[in-house]
Amino acid sequence: MAETVATRYLATPRTAAVEPGPDLAARLQDLRKCVHCGICLPQCPTYLTLGEEMDSPRGRLYLMRAAAEGRIALNDTVARHLDLCLGCRACETACPSGVAYGSLLEAARAALAARRPLRERLLARALFAVFPRPERVGVMLGVLKLYRASGLAALVRRTGILGRFPRLRAMESLVADVPASEPLPEVIAATGKRRGRVGLLTGCVQRHLYPHVNRDTARLLSLAGWEVVVPRDQGCCGALELHAGHLDAFRRRARSLVASFPLDCDFIAVNAAGCGSAMKEYHHWTDEPLVRGFALKTRDITELLVEAELPLGRLDGTVAYHDACHLAHGQRIRREPRELLARIPGLVLVELPESDLCCGSAGVYNLLEPELAERLLERKVQRIVESGARVIAAGNPGCLLQIAKGCRARGVAVEVVHPVELLARAVAQRGADA
Ligand code: SF4
Ligand code: SF4
Known part of the structure; x- marks a missing residue:
């Protein structure tokens, strides 16, 4: 039998079996x-691949x-099949019986x-010592920047040593550039007629x-009338x-985030699909009223902007929209980003085949399971080439990094951006035209 990602793992030594915890039981x-109808199978990226x-x-x-x-x-064996799942929730969208697959997986x-x-x-x-702590992510990226600038990265690549450490290689190749960043002001006033207050x-x-x-x-948001x-x-x-099943740590993190925002925010705006999806479901994991209220106020940025009349100038070009899993499947948001992009004069929105099939990013999946993630990325890049678009828009930083990496590695000349970048450019163009 040909070796696959799954069979290789299944051949590894077994450890002690565990009883299901109270949450699963x-x-x-x-x-x-x-x-067991199987309607979800053709929508599952791991089933399609393996x-x-x-693995369905x-x-x-x-x-x-x-x-x-x-x-x-x-x-x-069970753990391995669950580990290979991307948690993309495409199966939830497809399921006619309403199986809440994502939370069952968690x-x-x-x-x-x-x-x-x-x-x-x-x-x-x-991983969890770094990624859920913004200040440590900043330090790690600073070290990465130094590693590149010092020439060490080029040296390491020439030795080919990273080929023996696929996870390290995946991490090294994911980030092309670390831009300089300044924190935003703590309060940004609304422009024009004030709608209310939004936490970002x-x-x-x-x-x-x-x-x-x-x-x-x-x-x-400010242009749309929100104080931010x-x-x-x-x-x-x-x-x-949450996705790794560290539920106590997740609940602590949720409580702390909720406490950092003022209570009088009408909404909490999120521009990262994975974060928004988790925040909207906080109340599935805790019944604390404050946390529940926060979850109900959480909105993807496109849900808020689609209600506004933004002054948009002309941007010529073709754009294809990639559905981040945690927007399309996790939050059922597909219309709003497309509608916003279609409003930009001159911009032609073209169809991206399999736009809602996972690109392989899936949180830290591309770092933990680089081989399967790479196969999904290959498929995504092929679809991008077929679309003929010169710009790809996606509402999640993980997808932006992953798709940009795939296009870079294959010499596909497209720009990969968040939809708000295109909207902001169109607003700037309108200003320049005035
Ligand atoms: S979450 Fe995604 S990868 Fe996992 S079983 Fe469902 S469709 Fe397949
Ligand atoms: S998860 Fe839903 S779609 Fe998939 S086999 Fe079960 S019932 Fe059918």
């Missing part, structure tokens, strides 16, 4: 909603249910988290790698911990 009724039933939503739900019913143990991962082999626990500890999430990755996206977001509040002490939304 409590979800038995939800797990039983799956009627062709294995146990139906197969994974079967394993989770068997574990929750005590028929099988949550052993390494519950299963929570049951597994404490009993991972030492190597995996150390890796998780290293600046994000752990977004603030360091795409600070201009946050600037554009704040400017557009940007708390300096805001931390991480906890999405990565």
